[in-house]
Amino acid sequence: xxxxxxxxxxxxxxxxxxxxxxxxxxxxxxxxxxxxxxxxxxxxxxxxxxxxxxxxxxxxxxxxxxxxxxxxxxxxxxxxxxxxxxxxxxxxxxxxxxxxxxxxxxxxxxxxxxxxxxxxxxxxxxxxxxxxxxxxxxxxxxxxxxxxxxxxxxxxxxxxxxxxxxxxxxxxxxxxxxxxxxxxxxxxxxxxxxxxxxxxxxxxxxxxxxxxxxxxxxxxxxxxxxxxxxxxxxxxxxxxxxxxxxxxxxxxxxxxxxxxxxxxxxxxxxxxxxxxxxxxxxxxxxxxxxxxxxxxxxxxxxxxxxxxxxxxxxxxxxxxxxxxxxxxxxxxxxxxxxxxxxxxxxxxxxxxxxxxxxxxxxxxxxxxxxxxx
Amino acid sequence: xxxxxxxxxxxxxxxxxxxxxxxxxxxxxxxxxxxxxxxxxxxxxxxxxxxxxxxxxxxxxxxxx
Numbered sequence: 001x002x003x004x005x006x007x008x009x010x011x012x013x014x015x016x017x018x019x020x021x022x023x024x025x026x027x028x029x030x031x032x033x034x035x036x037x038x039x040x041x042x043x044x045x046x047x048x049x050x051x052x053x054x055x056x057x058x059x060x061x062x063x064x065x066x067x068x069x070x071x072x073x074x075x076x077x078x079x080x081x082x083x084x085x086x087x088x089x090x091x092x093x094x095x096x097x098x099x100x101x102x103x104x105x106x107x108x109x110x111x112x113x114x115x116x117x118x119x120x121x122x123x124x125x126x127x128x129x130x131x132x133x134x135x136x137x138x139x140x141x142x143x144x145x146x147x148x149x150x151x152x153x154x155x156x157x158x159x160x161x162x163x164x165x166x167x168x169x170x171x172x173x174x175x176x177x178x179x180x181x182x183x184x185x186x187x188x189x190x191x192x193x194x195x196x197x198x199x200x201x202x203x204x205x206x207x208x209x210x211x212x213x214x215x216x217x218x219x220x221x222x223x224x225x226x227x228x229x230x231x232x233x234x235x236x237x238x239x240x241x242x243x244x245x246x247x248x249x250x251x252x253x254x255x256x257x258x259x260x261x262x263x264x265x266x267x268x269x270x271x272x273x274x275x276x277x278x279x280x281x282x283x284x285x286x287x288x289x290x291x292x293x294x295x296x297x298x299x300x301x302x303x304x305x306x307x308x309x310x311x312x313x314x315x316x317x318x319x320x321x322x323x324x325x326x327x328x329x330x331x332x333x334x335x336x337x338x339x340x341x342x343x344x345x346x347x348x349x350x351x352x353x354x355x356x357x358x359x360x361x362x363x364x365x366x367x368x369x370x371x372x373x
Numbered sequence: 374x375x376x377x378x379x380x381x382x383x384x385x386x387x388x389x390x391x392x393x394x395x396x397x398x399x400x401x402x403x404x405x406x407x408x409x410x411x412x413x414x415x416x417x418x419x420x421x422x423x424x425x426x427x428x429x430x431x432x433x434x435x436x437x438x
Contacts, residue, residue, distance in 0.1 A: 102420065105413035105420075106413065108413040109406070112409040113406075119398045119401070122394070126394050131390075132390065203424070205427065213412075213415050214412060221408050222404070359412065360409055363408045363409070364402075367400065367401035368401060
């Protein structure tokens, strides 16, 4: 009898006896993310750690997400302390070429217009009953900028961090699916074939001066995002001075890769069945899609509005790159453009609004922090 | 003088929130535009001075030659 009770006690302490339908649903969600990454090649560097983390943290009784447990440590010190978003920006800065934007600063304005979705989703969230801080955290998903979304949400509505981060990264990976239909719908064939003048070469001095000028202007305008923008620009300075190869390599490769692993595991760990299978995250996912779509609309339409006032016309497709999914949305602009004119090279032109989008989203986040925190 | 207690309903929280929401959105969107426009202008000015410095440098080099 005692042996039977012991056996029963052991069974009750296994995951098998504690499994719920919610856990199984979340396993499928995790598997879906991994499927998108492995089979469809959607942002595998992010979706594989996120997907596996969802899978892992939904193993019943696993000591992973409680206070002081492994993934909770990544989450607490990396995301809650806002270290990871800033380090990711350091890596992105080290990888970013601001040359196209310096050569054609007009494209910065496209990065501003593509923030339309942020504000549309913000109002949508208020209509669905979220308060202003929560609505701002949801709206910023439309900027298509994961680190900024995490940074803002952690400051304004930390309880929504998991849903907003996963929505932001999921939709960022789905840029090639979401944007092209909107871009095709809003532009005529003639507009899609507009060829843009080749960009002028940018001197080394301009490239070195840019991070300094941008840091001064942005940090003075919106001080709350100085940690993000500061690291973004120092990463870019490593790249452009060309004398700190080791720091540049570390920022672009080792550091970025390490924080990406911690980011993925930390973000995925917030998707536990008990907290995730509720209506709120579903609303957030829906609003994230709305935000992304309207950001694309804003960028494309504003490029069309600018065209009558410009001597050198802009191909409106590059307006869609104003959402800051770097460099995915610039590639999408190139791909859609080349469907209509295979010899039209839009990629470098689209990089201008693309990096402007990163800055635009950071300014939008900074304004939310200034006014709501 | 007898003062009646004001029984009118207070302004609804919802209205206040919508007013605040519009204020945040309008000011925020304007600052995003203004900020990026300022940056574009800053880049233009920076490029101008960098080109000027480049020309001077070139001129000095030529003078040395």
